[in-house]
Amino acid sequence: MQRIVSIGRNALLCLILANALTMPVENGHSESTTLIKVDGSSTVFPITEAVAEEFQKDTRGAVRVTVGISGTGGGFKKFCRGEIDVQDASRPISSGELEACRAGGVQFYELPIAFDALTVAVSPQATWVDSITVAELKTMWEPSAQGKVTKWSQIRSTWPDQPLKLVGAGSDSGTFDYFTEAVVGKAQASRGDFTASEDDNTLVQGIANDKQALGYIPFAYYEPNKKRLKAVAVDGGQGPVSPSRETVENGSYQPLSRSLFMYVSAKSAARPEVKKFVEFYLAQVPTLAPQVKYVPLPPQAYALASEHFKNGRQGTAFQGGSTIGMKIEELLRREAKR
Amino acid sequence: MTPIQRKIARHKSLDRFFAFEGLTVMIVALLVLLALVGQLMFDGLTRLSWQFLTSFPSRFPAQAGIVSAWVGTILVMLVTALAAIPLGVGAAIYLEEYAPNNWATELIEINIANLAGVPSIVYGLMALGLLVYQFHLGQSFLTAGLTLGMLILPMVIIATREAIRSVPPYVREAAYALGATKWQTVRDHVVPYSMGSILTGMILALSRAVGETAPLITVGALSFIAFLPHPPWQEAFPFVSFEWLFDPFTVMPIQMFNWVSRPQEEFHVNAAAAGLILLAMTLAMNAVAIVIRARFRKRIHW
Numbered sequence: 001m002q003r004i005v006s007i008g009r010n011a012l013l014c015l016i017l018a019n020a021l022t023m024p025v026e027n028g029h030s031e032s033t034t035l036i037k038v039d040g041s042s043t044v045f046p047i048t049e050a051v052a053e054e055f056q057k058d059t060r061g062a063v064r065v066t067v068g069i070s071g072t073g074g075g076f077k078k079f080c081r082g083e084i085d086v087q088d089a090s091r092p093i094s095s096g097e098l099e100a101c102r103a104g105g106v107q108f109y110e111l112p113i114a115f116d117a118l119t120v121a122v123s124p125q126a127t128w129v130d131s132i133t134v135a136e137l138k139t140m141w142e143p144s145a146q147g148k149v150t151k152w153s154q155i156r157s158t159w160p161d162q163p164l165k166l167v168g169a170g171s172d173s174g175t176f177d178y179f180t181e182a183v184v185g186k187a188q189a190s191r192g193d194f195t196a197s198e199d200d201n202t203l204v205q206g207i208a209n210d211k212q213a214l215g216y217i218p219f220a221y222y223e224p225n226k227k228r229l230k231a232v233a234v235d236g237g238q239g240p241v242s243p244s245r246e247t248v249e250n251g252s253y254q255p256l257s258r259s260l261f262m263y264v265s266a267k268s269a270a271r272p273e274v275k276k277f278v279e280f281y282l283a284q285v286p287t288l289a290p291q292v293k294y295v296p297l298p299p300q301a302y303a304l305a306s307e308h309f310k311n312g313r314q315g316t317a318f319q320g321g322s323t324i325g326m327k328i329e330e331l332l333r334r335e336a337k338r
Numbered sequence: 339m340t341p342i343q344r345k346i347a348r349h350k351s352l353d354r355f356f357a358f359e360g361l362t363v364m365i366v367a368l369l370v371l372l373a374l375v376g377q378l379m380f381d382g383l384t385r386l387s388w389q390f391l392t393s394f395p396s397r398f399p400a401q402a403g404i405v406s407a408w409v410g411t412i413l414v415m416l417v418t419a420l421a422a423i424p425l426g427v428g429a430a431i432y433l434e435e436y437a438p439n440n441w442a443t444e445l446i447e448i449n450i451a452n453l454a455g456v457p458s459i460v461y462g463l464m465a466l467g468l469l470v471y472q473f474h475l476g477q478s479f480l481t482a483g484l485t486l487g488m489l490i491l492p493m494v495i496i497a498t499r500e501a502i503r504s505v506p507p508y509v510r511e512a513a514y515a516l517g518a519t520k521w522q523t524v525r526d527h528v529v530p531y532s533m534g535s536i537l538t539g540m541i542l543a544l545s546r547a548v549g550e551t552a553p554l555i556t557v558g559a560l561s562f563i564a565f566l567p568h569p570p571w572q573e574a575f576p577f578v579s580f581e582w583l584f585d586p587f588t589v590m591p592i593q594m595f596n597w598v599s600r601p602q603e604e605f606h607v608n609a610a611a612a613g614l615i616l617l618a619m620t621l622a623m624n625a626v627a628i629v630i631r632a633r634f635r636k637r638i639h640w
Binding site: 045046061064204223224291 | 394395396397555558559560561562563564565586596598599600601602603
């Protein structure tokens with residue numbers, strides 16, 4: 001009797017197992033039509049989270065959106081293998097990644113979605129510094145400064161003879177890539193002897209608690225910490241400009257304002273729900289971005305981006321020369337490369 | 339005082355010193371833990387509410403919640419336990435009771451001990467290559483559970499072997515003397531008697547798995563999921579559904595990680611509150627194990 005029962009139990013178990021094994025084949029297709037997969041930069045995450053939240057409310061849950069934070073580089077790897085529909089990026093696609101996408105047969109739309117301003121910040125107790133030129137920033141951060149430029153007085157003679165403690169983004173972050181390209185002139189060229197972290201909150205702590213410290217952080221991290229940090233006005237050649245929504249929008253905060261992007265796979269964009277999501281994104285982001293402390297692009301930029309998406313203009317505008325200091329509208333009008 | 343008395347006195351004072359040192363180390367460790375929990379409570383307690391437990395993530399800290407995270411953690415733990423425990427206990431029984439004493443067994447034993455010390459991120463990378471790309475299991479509950487299952491498998495094996503080893507040999511000998519086969523001895527005596535310690539090992543292993551972040555990010559855990567997985571039951575036969583195994587997932591530590599890295603202070607409070615819930619979940623898991631263990635121990639008389 002006991003044996004019979006146990007055989008019956010085993011048979012049931014086998015049935016359940018067989019069921020589980022055949023499941024992915026059955027569900028794979030019906031599932032992929034209502035699920036939109038977004039991944040990529042953690043800097044862009046808050047904006048996409050806001051849009052995804054609203055989009056799901058708007059469609060009453062008929063379309064499911066997931067957002068991951070693999071980082072800009074990690075996200076592009078998945079994107080170019082065709083695993084995700086939309087890629088969030090805090091910098092334009094690199095030539096290596098473009099190559100990978102070509103190899104993977106992934107065509108894409110490149111759509112700018114918002115601005116971020118890299119903010120050079122010091123502690124409020126650092127009373128001597130209110131503004132800094134890009135040349136001075138370069139003296140501080142270039143690779144040859146390593147071990148040599150160690151005092152504030154070496155940057156500007158009126159600054160005190162005190163140790164200069166530099167704080168910045170870790171080398172895996174898009175923020176690091178952008179800052180080095182804008183200030184030193186070459187992406188990823190930086191001195192190595194500074195306090196680095198991928199976690200922007202750690203950078204905020206490091207700067208706020210040390211009056212000899214200077215560092216760079218995304219504007220979204222400066223704004224809620226205004227009381228503990230002082231933003232240094234940056235002089236890019238036309239006089240010192242402080243970072244703010246206005247100076248970023250009108251293009252005067254240069255060269256440290258950058259745009260954030262999303263890359264949409266052309267294959268996915270052919271699916272109606274992805275198309276709807278992207279259109280919803282571009283329409284809503286001007287109101288949603290400020291809620292999560294990012295600066296929206298000028299309206300013409302969104303109009304141009306929507307136009308590109310509608311007309312099927314694929315590829316990137318970022319191949320061939322640095323785009324630092326270029327206005328977003330000019331960028332959007334540049335010839336795209338696939 | 340004679341020399342021998344002096345020697346005894348010296349040894350006694352050494353003894354006292356050691357006891358004092360042990361106590362100090364323990365108190366320091368406990369204080370650090372208390373301070374951590376206290377800090378977490380101080381930061382997060384105000385945020386705990388029904389709304390927090392039943393809401394999806396949101397850009398507004400006050401509306402955000404952890405429902406997708408805690409459901410995810412429970413389901414991932416379920417897969418992890420189902421994958422690692424039968425396999426691990428089976429392997430341990432084989433190694434302790436059946437395996438011949440030769441170099442192959444020794445090699446396996448050394449490897450298991452080494453695997454227990456491999457950093458979790460390595461398991462994540464392995465799972466990404468094997469489960470996600472080779473077996474096409476996707477970035478799903480199944481992948482996550484199997485990844486963590488592999489991670490804790492060596493711990494389960496080691497704990498189970500220790501437990502089995504603590505069953506005195508005369509129990510086995512008595513069983514054999516009465517004509518029991520090896521399997522009957524193992525099934526009816528060795529495993530039931532060591533069940534309490536096996537369970538302790540399981541819980542320690544699962545408690546480690548519940549806080550893992552790195553390997554799950556590698557296999558593709560998501561930070562924003564505003565829907566629940568498919569329910570594990572259905573209307574029609576066979577009434578159980580395994581569709582949820584292939585749904586995208588997130589877990590508590592990942593939600594916390596994401597909130598901690600946000601600029602707004604309010605999100606940090608959310609992270610602390612989520613930490614409290616995670617702590618409560620771990621404690622609840624431990625409590626269940628303790629109850630089961632107590633019941634097993636009560637049944638054993640020798």
